[in-house]
Amino acid sequence: MKYIKKLVIMMIPVMFLAGCSSASIDTKNVSKEAIERNTMTKVQSDVNVIMNKSYDYVLQNMGSPYSTIYSLKVDNIDKFKNLKEISDKDMNNVEILSEGLLYPKYTSDYKLDGSALYIALKDDKVSEVETCDFKNLDVALLMDEEANAVISVYNDYNSLNENNIDKDNLDTYIGKEKNSISSITKNKKCQYSVYIEADGGIDIDIYNIKDSNFLVIAYKNNEITYIAQRDGRKIAAAIQKNIN
Template sequence: MKCIKKLILMMIPVIFLVGCSTSGMNDKNVSKEAIERNTMTKVQNDVNVIMDKSYDYVLQNMGSPYSTIYSLKIDNINDFKDVNKIKGTQVDDVKVLSTGLLYPKYTSDYKLDGSAIYIGLKNEKVNQVETCDFKNFDVSQLMDEKSNISISSYTNYDNLNMDNIDRDKLNNYIGKEKSSLSDIIKHKKCKYSIYMDLDDPINIDIYDVKDSDFLMIAYKDDIIIDIGEQDCTNILSSIQENID
């Protein structure tokens, strides 16, 4: 379990950094809803409408995405046993290989139609447009082929109130199925999710908690392998300079 926690401590500064770029989206003066929906329709009919366009163009014409997905390459993590090589936050080889924007499709009466458009960017230009299953979105299918970790940052998320949760009993969930957390999560949306493409893939959901803490939950095959709160605000600067 210590190796999982070390990895989480390493990943959080990256999350803060990439999260900054998505939070900036909400401050942009994006186009009106009619223009956004019109662009979405055009892209659905012909992906060439948006190919090679800039990151800013996508935001201005399609609005803020449901989530922004970053494909990362960390050279010294090749499989699960390598995680214990991480020394706190001393990571030198973190690279953002590509960025993806996920936009759900809506019907004419503003209802989700079950699919979404994934827009991939490299070097700030659109180079990939895919239609995918929104409800069962599988980030591993759209990750950069050289990536071993992806971070999804969600535009809209929920805050958890831990006042009524017994923090001392969180470890009791380890070894149980993900569904056992329903009494804590209660259908709340996490702020970030991480997918680690290792020999034994791991998923980590990170929920925003008041007072600058996060509740981090790691799963392997939908079984909880780690859970806990972490204040990550003091370790951001140690990795920022390593992100391209």
């Protein structure tokens, strides 16, 4: 279980970095709903409408996506299977290979149809558009070919109520099924989700609590393997210092 905790700690700085990138969405001058729907309809009929268009063009004409998905390359990720081989430098060797924007598809009467458009970006340009299953989305299928981890940053998420979290007893959830945590999450949407190709695949959900406090939960085969409440202010400050 210790190496999973190491993986979680390693990914948190990257999540803040990805969050800084996607945060600019809220400040964009996005188009009105009618124009966004019209563009979506055109793209569903002919993806060439947005091929090679810029990131800004997509936001201005389609609005904010449901989520922004980042494909990552983590050097020597397999080393995290062996605790003796883990070193501090492994925590910093993370590269963002590509990003993509996920837009749910709607019917003519503006109801979700169960699928979504995934718009892949390379060098700030649309490089690929594909349809995927929105209800049962498997982000591993959307990963860059060279990636071994992926982070989804959600634009619409819910904050958890701190009163529902008993920090002293969080460890009692380890080993239990994912749905056992519903008494805390209350079926709310997380702010970040992570998938890591290590030890057969690890899923991590990060829920906002308030300010820079997060509840971090890792799963393997639908079983909780790590859970902790973490304060990310120092990490966020360090990243902000490095990217300015």
